[in-house]
Amino acid sequence: MKALKALVLTLCCALVVVPFAGIVATSLSTREQIVQAGGFVIVPDEITFAAYEALFTGGVVPRAVGVSVFITVVGTVLSLATTTLLAYGLSRPGSLGHRPVLSLVVGALLFTPGIIPGYLTVSSLGLLDTYWAVILPAVVSAFNVVILRAFFMEIPAELVESARIDGAGDWQILTRIVLPLSKAVLSVIGLFYAVGYWNAFFTALLYLNDAGKWPVQLVLRTYVVNQQQLGVDQVGAGNLPPQEALQMAILVISIVPILLVYPFVQRHFTKGVLVGAVKG
Template sequence: MTAVVDTAPRSEKSGRGPGRWAAPPRPVWEERPSRAGLGAKGLVLALASLAVLFPLWIVVVTSLSSKRTIDETGGLVVIPKDLTFVAYSELLGGGQVQRAALVSIGVTVVGTLFSMTVSVLCAYGLSRTGSLGHRWILMTLLATMFFGAGLIPTYLLVQALGLTDTYLALILPSAVSVFNILVLRGFFMGISPELIDSARIDGAGDWRILWKIVLPLSRAVLAVITLFYAVGYWSAWFNASIYLTDQDMMPLQNVMIQLVQKQQRPVGLSTQINTGQLSPLAIQMAVMVMALLPVAVLSPFVQKHFRKGMLTGAVKG
């Protein structure tokens, strides 16, 4: 008797077609990259990082270099030699730069708190679709994104309010961003309505719901928007250039422009520069490092919130 060997696939023996068990084709971008692809990606990433970090390295090393080293290299320093913190100690020891840094810190802190308070309250009100004047207020805010009064009417308004030569002129004209409000509104609308309704049943009002429920659930987007406002205030220079005439009130960015572009010497350091103790180039690079340092320090701490905060807030409008 001849034995019959069953060579049919397992899928056919079970009475099911092979297509039922076959995995669907994966998109090209989901396939595991080859070694050549991984190497190319690593090379591109390394070159991009080098293009960003190398100029920053030059600025930091030059700011820490002595006047003799800068004179020997003829300008910017690439290889560290005779490092010293004289430029930073002189800048932070008093004078125009230290005062400008304190002004920038104060404007950034106060402005960010004010902007976040206004933006959160406005976004929460607009996220409640049954609130008074919800649709008209939203349409008005959207219109400001496409139509603006212009520089001259804004300057005349600030002047009529008596805000020129005051620190409020550095905060109020750019205190609110409609884009940030819309991002916050989209995030707030994504919070479960059942959660808010249950809080209302328990007797919670809007203020308590906002403080106890909405804000704790929105830490990611709040971190992102806070960083946006803080970087905007810290980097702002245009408002100070048109609304302020007192040099003692100028923020750090405007002082940096005077040092780097206009080649002006900061008040309180002319003696050290004239006597050869400090290099003007080291002073310029040190001011640039001071202007970049807060953003470089704060960004990594909120980097993990960027993807979650921006994408979640942008899914629903």
């Protein structure tokens, strides 16, 4: 039985690792190797960084990466702040508007406004073709609010009451007691938000008309999914690397940042999700 489990896990890992390794290998391969391998290299004989040099020499990909970083950082900070404040308020019995706001949050889990009402709302607020059109519609997730509220409700009431007896207000209780105890669940929710903003493809497609404001996911769609060719003006002058290498390099650039962030929150992942979801 253990051998069978090991075999299944090995196959599952191979299904994930081999395609990604092939993407990285193709992005590092020469034109001759790509042609010989039929467009997808598994193990390159010779490694070249020409595709990455060409992409970062041109203006399209560096600008798109900068846009994605801006949207991810600003959106994650705003989302964590608003979600924390909302969840903490809903975890305190008798808070102002507790039941109506909680009903709205639960209702948001069951019903979504749809594309057209969302577009009309963003348009009426004058946010079209701005980065806020990508950030603000996703600033609060009802699912994350419910998880964080459940976690806050598990904090012993005696701890909060003792702090209140010592003269601490709600803000001091939140910042000095609740938040230090919530690092695990906040790390997980922050990762959820960061992945969502980094992969914000559809909202950017709807609301951003200026190609100069496109995040890296829209660039990925344009030059990899739609198979549009990257020209010299987009990747810099000189000998143009093979399109397959350029496309795979864009794909690697769009994946690696999240892979680098994940190890830092991995040790909090299981604890943060289970404590917030199961005990609540």
